[in-house]
Amino acid sequence: MKAKRRVVTSADRTTARSKRTPTVRRQKSAIVSGSPAATRAAPVTPPGSRRAGDGPGPGLGADASAVDLTVDLAPAHGGLRLANPILVASGTFGYGIEYGDVVDVARLGAICCKGTTLKPRIGNVPPRVTETPGGMLNSIGLQNPGVDAVVEKYAPLWQAWRTPVLVNVAGESIADYVEVVRRLDGVPGIAGIELNISCPNVGKGGIQFAIDADAAGAVTAAVRRATDLPLLVKLSPNVADVRPIARAIADAGADALTAVNTLSGIAVAVDRRRPLLGNVFGGVSGPAIKPIALRVVYEVCQVVDIPVVGIGGITSLDDVLDYLAVGAVAVQVGTAVFADPTLPARLVDELALAAAHAGHSSYRSFIGTALPRKPAAGSAKGVEYRP
Amino acid sequence: MRLVAAELVDSREILPGQWLQSFHAPALASGSRAGQFVHVRAGDWSGLILRRPFSFNTVDAATGIITIHFRTVGRGTDWFTRLRAGDTIDMLGPLGRPFEVDSRSRHLLLVAGGLGIAGVRMLADEAVRDGRQVVLLFGAANARDVYPSSLLPDEVEYVVATDDGSLGHHGFVTELVPAYEAWADQAFACGPGPMLRALATLAAGRRGRLGVARLGRKRGAGKVDPPGSPHARRKAFLQVSMEQNMGCAVGACLGCVVMSTGGTPQRVCREGPVFASEEIAWEAGW
Numbered sequence: 001m002k003a004k005r006r007v008v009t010s011a012d013r014t015t016a017r018s019k020r021t022p023t024v025r026r027q028k029s030a031i032v033s034g035s036p037a038a039t040r041a042a043p044v045t046p047p048g049s050r051r052a053g054d055g056p057g058p059g060l061g062a063d064a065s066a067v068d069l070t071v072d073l074a075p076a077h078g079g080l081r082l083a084n085p086i087l088v089a090s091g092t093f094g095y096g097i098e099y100g101d102v103v104d105v106a107r108l109g110a111i112c113c114k115g116t117t118l119k120p121r122i123g124n125v126p127p128r129v130t131e132t133p134g135g136m137l138n139s140i141g142l143q144n145p146g147v148d149a150v151v152e153k154y155a156p157l158w159q160a161w162r163t164p165v166l167v168n169v170a171g172e173s174i175a176d177y178v179e180v181v182r183r184l185d186g187v188p189g190i191a192g193i194e195l196n197i198s199c200p201n202v203g204k205g206g207i208q209f210a211i212d213a214d215a216a217g218a219v220t221a222a223v224r225r226a227t228d229l230p231l232l233v234k235l236s237p238n239v240a241d242v243r244p245i246a247r248a249i250a251d252a253g254a255d256a257l258t259a260v261n262t263l264s265g266i267a268v269a270v271d272r273r274r275p276l277l278g279n280v281f282g283g284v285s286g287p288a289i290k291p292i293a294l295r296v297v298y299e300v301c302q303v304v305d306i307p308v309v310g311i312g313g314i315t316s317l318d319d320v321l322d323y324l325a326v327g328a329v330a331v332q333v334g335t336a337v338f339a340d341p342t343l344p345a346r347l348v349d350e351l352a353l354a355a356a357h358a359g360h361s362s363y364r365s366f367i368g369t370a371l372p373r374k375p376a377a378g379s380a381k382g383v384e385y386r387p
Numbered sequence: 388m389r390l391v392a393a394e395l396v397d398s399r400e401i402l403p404g405q406w407l408q409s410f411h412a413p414a415l416a417s418g419s420r421a422g423q424f425v426h427v428r429a430g431d432w433s434g435l436i437l438r439r440p441f442s443f444n445t446v447d448a449a450t451g452i453i454t455i456h457f458r459t460v461g462r463g464t465d466w467f468t469r470l471r472a473g474d475t476i477d478m479l480g481p482l483g484r485p486f487e488v489d490s491r492s493r494h495l496l497l498v499a500g501g502l503g504i505a506g507v508r509m510l511a512d513e514a515v516r517d518g519r520q521v522v523l524l525f526g527a528a529n530a531r532d533v534y535p536s537s538l539l540p541d542e543v544e545y546v547v548a549t550d551d552g553s554l555g556h557h558g559f560v561t562e563l564v565p566a567y568e569a570w571a572d573q574a575f576a577c578g579p580g581p582m583l584r585a586l587a588t589l590a591a592g593r594r595g596r597l598g599v600a601r602l603g604r605k606r607g608a609g610k611v612d613p614p615g616s617p618h619a620r621r622k623a624f625l626q627v628s629m630e631q632n633m634g635c636a637v638g639a640c641l642g643c644v645v646m647s648t649g650g651t652p653q654r655v656c657r658e659g660p661v662f663a664s665e666e667i668a669w670e671a672g673w
Contacts (some may be wrong), residue, residue: 094639100388122652129630129642134434143641149580338635
């Protein structure tokens with residue numbers, strides 16, 4: 001059960017603004033970085049003030065550089081402290097070096113590297129990518145040099161970076177996942193694991209781990225036993241109800257959830273005689289999927305106590321604030337990096353500015369504001385008046 | 388690789404549905420080489436998510452003007468045609484690896500099919516500047532689509548083939564190549580996949596047909612250059628500029644791969660777009 005505190009303390013983090021507005025809204029306690037159990041007071045965002053950066057706010061004089069953007073994605077174990085909540089999504093940023101000096105990686109909260117498997121994979125037959133309305137469709141097929149090559153070639157580079165690198169791990173069986181994670185465990189430069197469970201489970205007739213709560217829980221538990229590294233698990237939206245799966249993964253010991261992976265889709269070739277992608281099926285990403293991803297984050301945040309990282313169609317600060325409002329503590333930028341590689345770093349600045357304008361000392365005040373109020377705990381006496 | 392704002396200077400429809408646009412982008416105009424490309428962002432008001440890759444068509448370092456040549460094939464390219472002079476668009480470049488011309492090559496054979504002219508056009512400029520002789524073989528469906536010779540340097544010998552015989556040779560451009568293969572020191576091609584594949588087959592059998600004896604020791608003959616290195620490409624007779632659907636264009640997404648003879652997929656945006664023809668596994672079905 002969640003830790004439900006009835007007493008709302010006026011935390012020292014909150015600024016003058018929250019003192020002027022005594023109304024408080026309870027926040028999810030687990031998302032509070034550093035002090036998981038502390039309950040904070042947070043000012044209620046006035047209705048209609050969706051764009052936090054608009055107009056002179058009460059905290060106009062506030063300094064954006066003073067805003068606390070840090071977040072801990074693994075408050076329960078060890079900790080995975082990020083300088084800011086803007087990550088780049090797996091598969092869109094390679095191994096962090098491809099964009100060269102166009103992108104300053106030190107500005108990013110964290111990097112999720114390309115999906116990594118036990119053995120090298122050559123991936124799918126091209127064409128592998130195509131543009132779709134408001135998004136793109138990709139079917140790379142997990143091309144990667146294998147975990148050993150990643151550890152040998154990239155980990156030494158990552159070690160020198162201030163920005164944590166999460167290795168995205170994929171596999172075809174639980175044993176695969178465990179072996180990959182074991183080889184990543186203890187390697188300097190690797191800050192955490194992000195499990196891609198949207199892979200077919202070869203041992204169980206090719207059903208994806210991500211669409212079965214038992215399989216998702218089993219692979220999470222197995223990986224959890226194999227490593228102490230912070231463990232994120234990436235949910236698939238291609239399910240009827242994501243909540244039991246999210247709960248199973250959380251119960252199995254994941255530190256955080258990432259929601260969501262791409263949606264399954266296809267495109268047709270120009271001559272209309274065959275599907276466009278070499279692999280027929282691909283994953284849809286980009287602004288087109290944002291409402292769906294938001295819905296998943298909204299649902300997941302209400303059933304788990306671990307942090308949730310939102311991902312899907314983020315192209316602007318408004319999208320970031322939307323994800324935070326439905327309970328995500330951090331976001332990943334994916335497809336938009338292709339269009340604008342400098343976007344993630346810019347979002348960091350804009351988020352700090354938005355928090356400063358709104359009079360928040362921390363961006364965390366944006367989190368969970370659109371979640372439904374939790375019903376009060378039922379009274380043991382059966383009858384209770386609340387004036 | 389830089390992210391620059393490029394200002395449109397001139398936009399012309401040079402052929403039906405084909406456009407030539409000039410941009411002022413000094414940062415790209417200096418230091419870019421033939422075969423490289425820019426990744427250009429379309430306006431995102433229209434839901435166009437990905438950038439579009441375009442080869443450098445011409446580059447003028449003195450004035451800072453670069454040109455790109457494209458055909459309107461969809462909403463993205465259509466959007467570009469509506470840009471007005473003075474509009475600024477976002478370009479990422481220069482990307483990819485250039486054509487590698489051996490310093491001893493005197494005679495260059497360029498082969499272009501249709502819009503493939505956009506890929507090799509800049510190489511003609513570079514070669515003429517360096518005092519090499521250039522023959523450009525150009526193939527199109529019909530006379531309507533033939534690249535105007537007025538847009539080429541005067542020094543280039545321009546030979547045209549059309550599929551319907553309405554201008555120049557009646558047939559494919561690849562049928563013109565045997566007449567020049569003995570003359571040429573190196574060949575460079577860009578165009579549709581079947582054309583490149585036919586050229587690769589021709590290039591592979593060239594030495595046997597010409598019967599050139601390998602007398603004595605050539606410079607650098609003893610050591611083996613790793614495939615894909617600039618040296619190895621410089622030694623190859625045929626270099627091809629490949630095309631593939633592209634995502635990031637910097638090598639991060641692995642979307643734009645072609646299969647190599649070594650069995651590892653090569654990224655068109657990073658290891659390419661120019662490859663030596665023997666690097667590509669033409670029969671792999673990729």
